[in-house]
Amino acid sequence: MEFSLTKEQKELVEKARAFTKEWISPNAAEHDRTGEFPKAICAEAFKQGFMNPHIPKEYGGLEEPVLNHCLVMEEIGTGCTGIGTALGSNGLSQYPVIFAGNDYQKKKFLEPMTQELMFSAYCVTEPEAGSDVSRIKTTAEKIGNDYVINGVKWWITCGSVASWYFVLARVGDKPTGFVVPADTDGIVRGIKEQNLGQHASNTVRVTFEDVKVPQEYRLGEEGDGFKIAMKTFDHTRPGIASGANGITKAALNIALTYAKGRRSFDKKLISNQGVSFKLADMVTKLDASRYMTYLSADLFDKGQDNARQAAQAKWYAGEVAMWAAVECCQILGGYGYTNEMPAEKLLRDAKIYQIYEGAAEIQKMIIVAKLMRTKEVH
Amino acid sequence: MISDLMKLVDKFVGGFKKRLYGKTFFCPVCHLELSYYDVDVNGNLVCPLCGVVIELHETYGHSIPIVNDVEINRAQPKKRLHPLATHFPIGLFPLAFLGALIITIASAYIKASGTNSLECGFCRDISPVLDNITWIFLFIAVLSSGFTFLTGFLDWKQRYGGRPYRVITLKLVLSGLFIGIGIVILILHPVVFTAGVIPFENPVMIPVTFVYFVLMGSAMFMLATLGHVGGYLVFGK
The missing domain is CATH 1.20.1330 (f41 fragment of flagellin, N-terminal domain)
Structure with missing residues (x-):
């Protein structure tokens, strides 16, 4: 068992931390206030190699292990998870192509993303189908050598800036995955949703009206879609958990800095046990959450089943992030409630980690499903 | 057309501001935008608008302005x-x-x-x-x-x-x-x-x-x- 990072990983973390301090944290409040998509920051991230790290080497990518991606996302999440989501969400739509795409599809859709700044989006959620993906209503009707897609996809991250979409649609009763170029006739992108937090992230509705897709753009076989969509999460959940860990780390650092600087009752705030114990809880939970995340990523990188560990990490990191953001606001008192301090933004940004990429309750269902197949836990 | 023009003006003003002020933060009391250059060698700053004494800290690139005092008896200009x-x-x-x-x-x-x-x-x-x-x-x-x-x-x-x-x-x-x-x-x-x-x-x-x-x-x-x-x-x- 080895708990330390390699020299390369330490360098990667340093690089990501420097990028976060220079590019993300100072611009976080501005993007949160305006809701402007952080294209310039993504361009810089692309230049520094923080985008699309998982694309295989033969298609021009870096093929970084998931653990490395987690290390980077944790640093970026400490600056702003809204911006982190904007520059990290490509992975969610790229993984289905990496898993289930053929050589032609990978060359066509993944390779260009390593050459210039581009975005892609994962179109699965629908107004009536969130956690229960099997309820999707979007249809893909086979006509000749093409499929014609009709349906509405909702809460699509990077939906209005994407160059292509991964779309889950039903062919008859078989959920099937497609890659659909965004400039195809019949695609209507909605306006940006006004969400509670992560304002820098672009979340829109995407409507498919008689969108014709050639069968070469189908991923795997008809009926493979659900499996592809779900397997993607084993890969992406450690990264999501890392974003949540970033929030916890930001909450801890902000609360610690404030508690060490603010005077109250003629002593530093941190001298009060009521405050200092909260900080002790925060750092302990952060470490626990972090190790769970790293373990789930490491298992995936070693080619082992990480479904339970990824679900545990995602669930726990989300819970800890939300709790830490609340405690950070509490330690800052009134200043935790004003939008001129970074604490209240953490609170708004943290909530989504208990919801997207499978709500906390779904993660527990996955964990229990795995336990049911286990005779005893060692 | 007008929004493009406004974006251009914003970009120009933003660039000018960045060059002049460098990194900025907001007074958590009166919301005045202040420059890191305004902070003295001890890391303190008196907000010119509301008079709070700010101790400026930074963590992970986030500015943490901590208020520990206020200039109550600040000189007021005669006859304005x-x-x-x-x-x-x-x-x-x-x-x-x-x-x-x-x-x-x-x-x-x-x-x-x-x-x-x-x-x-x-x-x-x-x-x-x-x-x-x-x-x-x-x-x-x-x-x-x-x-x-x-x-x-x-x-x-x-x-x-x-x-x-x-x-x-x-x-x-x-x-x-x-x-x-x-x-x-x-x-x-x-x-x-x-x-x-x-x-x-x-x-x-x-x-x-x-x-x-x-x-x-x-x-x-x-x-x-x-x-x-x-x-x-x-x-x-």
Whole structure:
């Protein structure tokens, strides 16, 4: 068992931390206030190699292990998870192509993303189908050598800036995955949703009206879609958990800095046990959450089943992030409630980690499903 | 079209601000945007607007301004001369700019219609009057800007303790430039507008008029910036 990072990983973390301090944290409040998509920051991230790290080497990518991606996302999440989501969400739509795409599809859709700044989006959620993906209503009707897609996809991250979409649609009763170029006739992108937090992230509705897709753009076989969509999460959940860990780390650092600087009752705030114990809880939970995340990523990188560990990490990191953001606001008192301090933004940004990429309750269902197949836990 | 223009202006202003202020943060009490350059060697800063004493910390690139004190008994300016004086140049200079513009249009019209044309009678009659009014407005605006500078400087010394805030440095520099450019405009004005019209028959007058309006435009820009920054310093965000 080895708990330390390699020299390369330490360098990667340093690089990501420097990028976060220079590019993300100072611009976080501005993007949160305006809701402007952080294209310039993504361009810089692309230049520094923080985008699309998982694309295989033969298609021009870096093929970084998931653990490395987690290390980077944790640093970026400490600056702003809204911006982190904007520059990290490509992975969610790229993984289905990496898993289930053929050589032609990978060359066509993944390779260009390593050459210039581009975005892609994962179109699965629908107004009536969130956690229960099997309820999707979007249809893909086979006509000749093409499929014609009709349906509405909702809460699509990077939906209005994407160059292509991964779309889950039903062919008859078989959920099937497609890659659909965004400039195809019949695609209507909605306006940006006004969400509670992560304002820098672009979340829109995407409507498919008689969108014709050639069968070469189908991923795997008809009926493979659900499996592809779900397997993607084993890969992406450690990264999501890392974003949540970033929030916890930001909450801890902000609360610690404030508690060490603010005077109250003629002593530093941190001298009060009521405050200092909260900080002790925060750092302990952060470490626990972090190790769970790293373990789930490491298992995936070693080619082992990480479904339970990824679900545990995602669930726990989300819970800890939300709790830490609340405690950070509490330690800052009134200043935790004003939008001129970074604490209240953490609170708004943290909530989504208990919801997207499978709500906390779904993660527990996955964990229990795995336990049911286990005779005893060692 | 308008939104594109606004984006361009925002980009220009943003670039200028970034160069001048460097990294900024907001006072958590009055929301005034402050520069890291405003912080003293001990990491402290007194907010020029609300007077709280801020201890500035930073973690992971996030600014954490911690308030541990407040300047309750800060010196208040006597009779508030600076806010009163500042409205003379801000009010009169744009009117002078407008007057000069109207005279220029009238001069161009006289030139186009022929010097002796009867149609130009009104223009020829009204232009010298307007020219006199314009010059008086210009004169008062430039003169009062000197007084405004002086009262502002005293305010800075008394109310703000002479602390080198970037926003006040900007005001001082722009005010000085405005006075300098204003004096040049005052000297140039009688050369450009001879007997109330621009003698466009003389080919030299076209570049001279151009220079005059470039200076007027620059002064207008400085005045607008000064007014905006000054208002921001008084009322906050």
